[in-house]
Amino acid sequence: MPHRFYRTKLQLLLCLVLLNEMFIQLAALALAALPHVLAHGGVLSISIGGAWYNGWNPYDTPTGQTTIIRPWSSYNPIQDATDPTLSCNDDGTSGALQLTAPITAGEKITAYWNQVWPHPYGPMLVYMALCPGTSCTGVNSDTLSWIDESGLINGTIYNGFWGDGLMIADNSSWTTTIPTTIPNGPYLIRFETIALHSLPAQLYPECAQLMVTGGGSLVPTAAEFVKFPGAYSNSDPGLTVDIYSNEAQTETTYPIPGPPLYGSNGASSGSSPSGPSSTSSLSTTSVTSTSPTSAPTGPTVPEYGQCGGIGFTGSTTCVSPFKCNIVNAYYSQCY
Numbered sequence: 001m002p003h004r005f006y007r008t009k010l011q012l013l014l015c016l017v018l019l020n021e022m023f024i025q026l027a028a029l030a031l032a033a034l035p036h037v038l039a040h041g042g043v044l045s046i047s048i049g050g051a052w053y054n055g056w057n058p059y060d061t062p063t064g065q066t067t068i069i070r071p072w073s074s075y076n077p078i079q080d081a082t083d084p085t086l087s088c089n090d091d092g093t094s095g096a097l098q099l100t101a102p103i104t105a106g107e108k109i110t111a112y113w114n115q116v117w118p119h120p121y122g123p124m125l126v127y128m129a130l131c132p133g134t135s136c137t138g139v140n141s142d143t144l145s146w147i148d149e150s151g152l153i154n155g156t157i158y159n160g161f162w163g164d165g166l167m168i169a170d171n172s173s174w175t176t177t178i179p180t181t182i183p184n185g186p187y188l189i190r191f192e193t194i195a196l197h198s199l200p201a202q203l204y205p206e207c208a209q210l211m212v213t214g215g216g217s218l219v220p221t222a223a224e225f226v227k228f229p230g231a232y233s234n235s236d237p238g239l240t241v242d243i244y245s246n247e248a249q250t251e252t253t254y255p256i257p258g259p260p261l262y263g264s265n266g267a268s269s270g271s272s273p274s275g276p277s278s279t280s281s282l283s284t285t286s287v288t289s290t291s292p293t294s295a296p297t298g299p300t301v302p303e304y305g306q307c308g309g310i311g312f313t314g315s316t317t318c319v320s321p322f323k324c325n326i327v328n329a330y331y332s333q334c335y
């Protein structure tokens, strides 16, 4: 997939050589502008209630990078709904020096993309996933989700105003409010912008680690859980729409891909029209969601092993003398 990794250090070097007759400042400016020239990018920083968090830099060595943002690998878009990197634009693992930002339910969080984000046509989506245990560090992100989405805000698919346009208009940033109803705990938040100016659609997801306090107890419905990859299909109408087609010139509804919004009482998603939607509620779902009350059996679980939680199907019996303790709705542990 030559499209995904073409911006190598070598190419940066070539750019510098080409620029060698310019002032150093100009070269630095040009380098800073490279992502824009390439017309791609990702979430470069995050702010929460006045606290500023610099992001992961995918083109620097991972060594020494400390940030709340999960490592991500490329400014290039993902153009396949089954791509294994779809959860967080990487292999799903946390950084060696991974940080986690505290946030209170009801508080706003803003993600900033490189400026000026070049793709105004398409939806904005925000997902959250509660991690098992006491931290998301070490948890692979390929098991997620909650959502806040903004699709076609007004006008037609062909020339309307989209969530992406709103993101650009808002300083190439997107602000969402952590729902007050979500259970407390360690979360990954996943910001995604989808660009529809060409097909296959371009997906740009990045994730960050949060520790949510002050939350509630509204456990997501099974329908609200999704996994990445898995949440989307390459045939989703929201990913295959041709915004330059004749139909698009009069079509005013757009089906945002993904699950129904958390707290939306499970309205169907994949095909639900989402005209003027710009809600900031989140919806959850997670991979294999089953009833939290199911009581599977099996061999005993060792100390610190998982013994329960939504979606868990293993043994709920801890090896003596440990007891199964509820850590959060998704995770019970033997200790």
Ligand SMILES: *[C@@H]1O[C@H](CO)[C@@H](O)[C@H](O)[C@H]1NC(C)=O
Binding pocket: 153, 154, 161, 166
């Ligand atoms: C469409 O929505 C955008 C963003 O809310 C707004 O700025 C613009 O005025 C709207 N246009 C129309 C025609 O309603």
Ligand SMILES: *[C@@H]1O[C@H](CO)[C@@H](O)[C@H](O)[C@H]1NC(C)=O
Binding pocket: 045, 112, 113, 115, 171, 173
């Ligand atoms: C716009 O975003 C940049 C980061 O991309 C940030 O440094 C700047 O403070 C933001 N400006 C405003 C007015 O929020």
Ligand SMILES: [Cu+2]
Binding pocket: 038, 039, 040, 041, 077, 118, 119
């Ligand atoms: Cu691009």
